[in-house]
Amino acid sequence: MRPAPTPDLLARFAAIVGAANALTDPVDIAPYVVEWRDLYLGRTPLVLKPGSTQEVAEVLKLAHETGTAIVPQGGNTGLVGGQTPDETGAEIVLSLSRLNRIRDVDPAGDTVTVEAGVVLQALHDAAAETGRLFPLTLGSMGSCQVGGNIATNAGGTAVLSYGNMRAQVLGLEVVLADGRIWNGLKRLHKDNSGYDMKQLFIGSEGTIGVITAAVLRLQPQPAGIEVAFVGMPGPEEALKLLTLARSRAGAMLTGFELMPRMGLEFTLRHLAGARDPLEASHDWYVLCEISSTSEAEVARRVMEQVLGEALEDGIVTDAAIAQSMDQAAAFWKLRHGMSEVQKHEGGSIKHDVSVPVDQVPAFLRSAIAAVEAFMPDCRPIPFGHLGDGNIHFNVSQPIGMDKEAYLANWDAMNEVVHAIVGEFGGSVAAEHGVGRLKRGLIERVKDPVELEMLRALKKTFDPKGILNPGRVV
């Protein structure tokens, strides 16, 4: 086990950022050591809040020299234990939150240059002020930070049309494990001058470098956005609707989210002000969003055409198109609230998985049957980004069961579901990353050659293993 840093060493770290930005009081430190889902509660003797890239570099240089473990942290909204220190008290937290300047917004070139600690919502606002859109949209966007979004290659509900965080990144500034600063803050859409190094750091979860700034792409703001809430018998029909909508709307299809009836019921029960948009009950639902950048009416016409065809073909049983911005927001709230409300129904065992898009219905059939066989009366709530093949396969406990007793089945149920994901050629870490939660899992299910490559990369870029040790690889 790594020894805790000595008081003398802690003082040297603190001196880099100044006493005011080196937290040691347990009360100050508390928010940095606990995950919001309470899966992990760690300890640290020190939280460092550098105010410049140079200070980050000095921190890593000292950590590299002394073999001190560093845990980079953004908005602390991660779900896999990647951003909080472990229980040993040997890891120092490096918070990027003070690097929160939007350095430059460039509407002519459709780019923005931001520091790692900028909150995602602030970036959305800055883009909107110049008539542009930053598309990445997550439930946690009010507190998550851009650096963390990049380090975890965040996904969310706008991936279908705009891609995940990786697709938004044009350039990066990164501090390497030994304190060297790489200035890759290019505003270029095309650059084939060697291996594309930024790709390596996107999604690396702080294990091979610390992202301090980025150049990101902006998009035109849509002229019209239409949101529909659609009822249907099952995921097969949802897939047919997806194919139809994609062939009619192409890149204008900006959202396509699948939800089961029970998930909607949870939401109606526990989310203040939630109302069912449809009169009758349906077994499954899709939230479908179509946007147009040209004429506002086009989105409306295409939406009506898609739903008209789908109703005529018997693919869907009912549909409501939002008649106002407020109603559209209310539809989205039903979807965005679906994760949060599950805690009101007792324990929930989570899986963040993806399979090929066309395989989602078959996967859901198999996985639902398997968890119901594993534990009769459990309540599967699989929901999420059908358009990306990414399902949050969450399973709520049987009614009346003891919560702790249910959660004791976490690993065993994970194995049941992940085995089926494997059969379908899927990923057991689709969107939320690996962190500590899935490191062991990845070791078991990854192609062995790929695992060797991951380890070789880690060793090349962090030979002393000081950056987020025990996460990812």
Place this chain on the structure above:
Amino acid sequence: MRPAPTPDLLARFAAIVGAANALTDPVDIAPYVVEWRDLYLGRTPLVLKPGSTQEVAEVLKLAHETGTAIVPQGGNTGLVGGQTPDETGAEIVLSLSRLNRIRDVDPAGDTVTVEAGVVLQALHDAAAETGRLFPLTLGSMGSCQVGGNIATNAGGTAVLSYGNMRAQVLGLEVVLADGRIWNGLKRLHKDNSGYDMKQLFIGSEGTIGVITAAVLRLQPQPAGIEVAFVGMPGPEEALKLLTLARSRAGAMLTGFELMPRMGLEFTLRHLAGARDPLEASHDWYVLCEISSTSEAEVARRVMEQVLGEALEDGIVTDAAIAQSMDQAAAFWKLRHGMSEVQKHEGGSIKHDVSVPVDQVPAFLRSAIAAVEAFMPDCRPIPFGHLGDGNIHFNVSQPIGMDKEAYLANWDAMNEVVHAIVGEFGGSVAAEHGVGRLKRGLIERVKDPVELEMLRALKKTFDPKGILNPGRVV
């Protein structure tokens, strides 16, 4: 210098693929050792044409054991000396052309699984047969191969809306330098289960692994495509038109190519059947393409709206919208022919560069002035992908000058132009890659930390330096 392989070793390599697929006759070998622009003429004792991934793996295993240099080759359409052997006769060519199966087309999931040797046009045709689009579009698409497109992260004329080759790749199969096979042929749109290894091989120009197969994304076919040929005073106006078109058409803007009058004149003079779409002469031109996936008429209306506004605002001086598919093809032919025709006007010194999109007009002013100061009467023909900030800054010789005498200025003129690219934060290898041509250049202009990272990666993945040695890093 690396010694040439012994006859005994050559025989061992040949035995892996069989005598019929191991070319040794100089007549058979000739097409594999020369680049089509005649910049490089190399030598090799052996061209290997493996018929399976397993055979590729055995070739690399033997090469790794014996320290033999291997030059992977696709359609041999590269422009930077990356795919042909050097002059020593010590490098063996590994042609992927027999790995040319389209393994699977999946229109429901919008993916296709192809082997490296599939010709890009064949992929386009296979996608079209199932009502889908594969967007990557290059002048060489009748002969270039998908493996090479991935290894060079090819660009072309559809990047603006669909992204470069990197954006099309979901999964890869790669043979590593020591012969290990990595099966990363996933059909997933989201997978955050560790570093995204495929990104490393995309654009690596065969220097750290050999791509043998890939899973690629397909897109819906457009319902309507409109192509306009637009005249204007200068690049400033072209940039204004781009901003206008992007805000009106968004992702529907599928092409935006800049051309100078002299480039059009060369094309009209030397390309059979070429006609000027506009009556009067204009100093600069843009080819603008707008596509709709929903209603065919939308593309037409948006195009007319954009051009109407641009004419009214005095941004453009004249415009013609193609009235038929044939006419649209004729407009595109003017653009696609612009590289080819330059050879009829004597020597041409080439630069494949990019700058931030909003900086293109200022860059062009500086660079044109600089080359005209460097050599009065030279004829700059900067053209290309304004929407991506990627300009092919080609300079034709003064009329009447000796071609060889002109081309002797290649390096010196490159330095003039590349210095200006540097001032604008641009890339000196935007689209065509590094290969042998720009390896020395990259060493001089790259951020030193980035260069260290490139070398560290090369050493990690090809410790013996057998894969495309002397290319990239």
